[in-house]
Amino acid sequence: MEFVRIQHIDNPLFAKMHRLMQEVFPPEEVLEYDLWKEPLEDPGIRVFVAVHEGEVVGATEYRYYTDMNVAMTDFTIIGQEGLGVGRFLARERQKDLLALAAENGKELYGMFAEIYDPYRVEEHNFGGIKPMDPFVRREVLSHLGYKRTSFTYVHPSWQNDGEAVSGLDLGFMPTNEEQTTLEADLIVTFLKRYYAVLPQKPQAWLDMVKDLESKETVELLPI
Numbered sequence: 001m002e003f004v005r006i007q008h009i010d011n012p013l014f015a016k017m018h019r020l021m022q023e024v025f026p027p028e029e030v031l032e033y034d035l036w037k038e039p040l041e042d043p044g045i046r047v048f049v050a051v052h053e054g055e056v057v058g059a060t061e062y063r064y065y066t067d068m069n070v071a072m073t074d075f076t077i078i079g080q081e082g083l084g085v086g087r088f089l090a091r092e093r094q095k096d097l098l099a100l101a102a103e104n105g106k107e108l109y110g111m112f113a114e115i116y117d118p119y120r121v122e123e124h125n126f127g128g129i130k131p132m133d134p135f136v137r138r139e140v141l142s143h144l145g146y147k148r149t150s151f152t153y154v155h156p157s158w159q160n161d162g163e164a165v166s167g168l169d170l171g172f173m174p175t176n177e178e179q180t181t182l183e184a185d186l187i188v189t190f191l192k193r194y195y196a197v198l199p200q201k202p203q204a205w206l207d208m209v210k211d212l213e214s215k216e217t218v219e220l221l222p223i
Contacts (some may be wrong), residue, residue, distance in 0.1 A: 164202035
């Protein structure tokens with residue numbers, strides 16, 4: 001299996017990856033095909049696919065913020081069962097991020113991820129791919145070391161229609177497994193940077209950020 005970075009929209013592997021995203025994720029979570037041009041060419045956004053026998057069997061997008069020394073996992077897709085795709089992507093991503101942090105002269109502080117809560121959202125079947133089942137994914141992320149931040153989380157729809165998307169937790173995987181809190185100002189800085197590309201912010205998101213700005217820390221709780 002190969003871990004291949006995609007940096008151009010005309011890469012044939014990108015069409016396969018985008019089709020896989022449409023099969024797995026709900027529409028409001030998938031950026032339109034043409035709108036991927038700039039993100040793919042952004043050196044700070046890292047999009048990789050797992051290629052097995054010429055086919056895209058998995059994908060992951062993530063980014064590393066040098067000033068905050070944190071990463072964000074945008075998504076991870078397991079497109080085929082029985083190949084160890086999830087483990088392969090997680091291992092290769094972590095190796096890459098540790099190297100990026102080392103180049104920055106630091107040890108990676110941690111990594112954010114939006115994590116579906118299947119106890120609140122039941123309609124997503126994620127293409128019928130069992131490893132993508134929200135219950136399975138939540139347990140896997142817990143095993144990897146992710147914790148959930150202790151506030152009600154929403155995010156702007158990627159369709160940029162001003163709607164708030166709920167049913168998720170904002171997770172964080174600290175490098176120090178004993179860490180039990182996270183700086184609220186770090187969360188605010190991260191969220192404002194991450195969603196700067198979407199001008200249509202729902203009021204629920206603005207209210208959430210304002211509430212975070214009034215706090216010093218946020219608890220990290222078990223998933």
